[in-house]
Amino acid sequence: MGLEIERKFLVNHRLWQPPDNGILYRQGYIYTHNGNTVRLRIAGDKGYITLKGKSKGMARSEFEYEIPLQEAGEMLDTLCDRPLIEKIRYRVKVSELMWEVDEFLGDNQGLILAEVELSSENQEIILPNWIGEEVTQDSRYYNSNLAKNSYSQWRK
Amino acid sequence: MGLEIERKFLVNHRLWQPPDNGILYRQGYIYTHNGNTVRLRIAGDKGYITLKGKSKGMARSEFEYEIPLQEAGEMLDTLCDRPLIEKIRYRVKVSELMWEVDEFLGDNQGLILAEVELSSENQEIILPNWIGEEVTQDSRYYNSNLAKNSYSQWRK
Numbered sequence: 178m179g180l181e182i183e184r185k186f187l188v189n190h191r192l193w194q195p196p197d198n199g200i201l202y203r204q205g206y207i208y209t210h211n212g213n214t215v216r217l218r219i220a221g222d223k224g225y226i227t228l229k230g231k232s233k234g235m236a237r238s239e240f241e242y243e244i245p246l247q248e249a250g251e252m253l254d255t256l257c258d259r260p261l262i263e264k265i266r267y268r269v270k271v272s273e274l275m276w277e278v279d280e281f282l283g284d285n286q287g288l289i290l291a292e293v294e295l296s297s298e299n300q301e302i303i304l305p306n307w308i309g310e311e312v313t314q315d316s317r318y319y320n321s322n323l324a325k326n327s328y329s330q331w332r333k
Numbered sequence: 334m335g336l337e338i339e340r341k342f343l344v345n346h347r348l349w350q351p352p353d354n355g356i357l358y359r360q361g362y363i364y365t366h367n368g369n370t371v372r373l374r375i376a377g378d379k380g381y382i383t384l385k386g387k388s389k390g391m392a393r394s395e396f397e398y399e400i401p402l403q404e405a406g407e408m409l410d411t412l413c414d415r416p417l418i419e420k421i422r423y424r425v426k427v428s429e430l431m432w433e434v435d436e437f438l439g440d441n442q443g444l445i446l447a448e449v450e451l452s453s454e455n456q457e458i459i460l461p462n463w464i465g466e467e468v469t470q471d472s473r474y475y476n477s478n479l480a481k482n483s484y485s486q487w488r489k
Contacts, residue, residue, distance in 0.1 A: 207367065242382070
């Protein structure tokens with residue numbers, strides 16, 4: 178299992194400087210009736226299936242399994258709803274914490290989100306200078322919602 | 334992947350004699366909006382996640398992965414819709430073909446279904462004498478539907 182505790186922030190485009198370790202992610206969702214999420218993902222040359230429970234505050238149960246790349250592609254093509262999410266993910270370590278920064282492509286172009294995984298909801302974190310507004314509780318920024326209702330449709 | 338081609342039949346209770354290789358199956362579903370199926374299954378002491386596309390005639394795409402038993406149990410308990418399906422599965426080889434016979438428990442008690450996987454839709458098969466009416470195209474007998482609308486509610 179387990180339980181994933183995450184905080185999510187907008188990124189200040191002016192101050193953010195992408196490192197050179199970006200990996201292309203392509204992912205899709207199978208939308209469920211009970212609010213849980215089934216995600217298929219290709220990250221670089223690896224395939225994954227991930228099941229997530231409903232969010233409770235910052236926490237969410239998550240089960241992820243690596244699967245053959247080709248089968249992940251077949252499921253993205255045949256089982257997942259459209260459109261897919263495409264983004265470049267960077268990993269940046271700041272003060273012992275690993276940040277994942279996603280620069281979205283396609284209909285979500287212009288959106289850059291940073292996530293950090295914590296070991297408890299109360300953990301103190303040092304925010305890098307390129308971190309902007311917190312959006313942890315804003316469901317529009319869930320990747321599963323960005324696929325259905327892209328940033329281009331509601332950005333100010 | 335692949336593509337699964339199956340035919341499904343009712344079993345004649347009077348003529349069917351269960352062998353002694355029965356395994357207890359416990360499985361649940363996460364219902365999706367697009368008609369694909371996400372199934373979590375515990376079969377004996379093994380756990381599986383399976384994704385299936387929509388049926389086209391006798392054929393259906395299927396992707397199955399073995400996962401840790403404990404995680405399968407956690408997902409059955411927390412992510413799957415209720416009720417779960419419980420059944421005893423027997424495997425019987427008849428004339429080079431492997432039949433899977435499911436004796437359902439709980440709300441589907443009294444239902445016994447036999448499935449055989451084929452390599453093509455036109456493959457000839459020899460039906461054992463305990464095979465009854467074919468129900469391949471009758472969606473009430475999909476396990477995912479038996480979970481929502483059990484045999485006890487519509488049997489004659």
